[in-house]
Amino acid sequence: MSSPDTPTPAARLRGLLAEPGCRTMPCCFDALSARLVEQAGFPLSFMSGFAVSAARAALPDTGLLSVTEMLDQGRSICDAVSIPVIGDGDTGHGNAVNVHRTVAQFARAGFAGIMIEDQVAPKRCGHTGVREVVDRTEAERRIRAAVAARDAGTDLVIVARTDARSALEAAAGPERALAEAIDRLKAFADLGADVLFLEAPRSEAEMERCCRAVPGLHMVNMLEDGITPLLPPARLADLGYRLAAYPLTLLACAVHAMQVALAQLASGQTPRYRVSFEQVREIVGFDAYDALLSSYEAPRSE
Secondary structure (H helix, E strand, O other): OOOOOOOOOOHHHHHHHHOOEEEEEEEEOOOOOOOOHHHHHOOOOOEEEEHHHHHHHHHOOOOOOHHHHHHHHHHHHHOOOOOOOOEEEOOOOOHHHHHHHHHHHHHHHHHEEEEEEOOOOOOOOOOOOOEEEEOOHHHHHHHHHHHHHHHHHOOOEEEEEOOOOOOOOHOOOOOHHHHHHHHHHHHHHOOOOOOOEEEEOOOHHHHHHHHOOOEEEEEEEOOOOOOOOOOOOOHHHOEEEEEEOOOHHHHHHHHHHHHHHHHHHHHHHHHOOOOOOOHHHHHOOOOHHHHHHHHHOOOOOO
């Protein structure tokens, strides 16, 4: 059990968010990827819903996983690391009461924060053609419920996301869609959200406009081959961002490495580019396990 003086995951995350600059946040999808993020020296991570759907069930990010499955994955991730992890709460998995309960469940699972978005359920990845968001009243209701759960004693950082920029473009045009997205973020900030997240801006100009128009802490997705321009952390900081999430970098690299290894095995080769068996043992903690096991051995009598 942790000491009462030990900062909570949310408190540690708030400490990181209080520091200047833009934090690079590689996204994890299971306990092993989360541990690798921590061992690489990154001070935080994000459990990507897209990556979890792919790794856990080989399914697209279209709301197919239940909140129970996400929590199960999240508990494994949070148990494996000491760095704060933000969880993908999708739409909150129902109405405002569901949102409130989802926030509480994510806190009990060990997360430092949770992201809640305004898409119509079932949601989908923001870079694969979002078609619909709930009206602003319902979007605000979700964030109000998340903030209420936090203020009632659930210690989580609330990340409020809008997909209005993509969902409303076809009907309203890019300018009005972006304006609505900005208005939603302003409302989320007024309701008490800790971090603001406009998904899938199309240009640096849109990114800067959003950060300048809405005071607060902003997060951005840096998805390779996605809709948003890929920019270095220093430039993102200049634009006004505090967090830069890389949602699929680890998953995409892992898939490539496995495909290469499988092709080499199929041709009768032993894959060349791999970590050693000893490194794998070290990453998963065999030495720590053996040391702990030895500590429980009964002392020998003289």
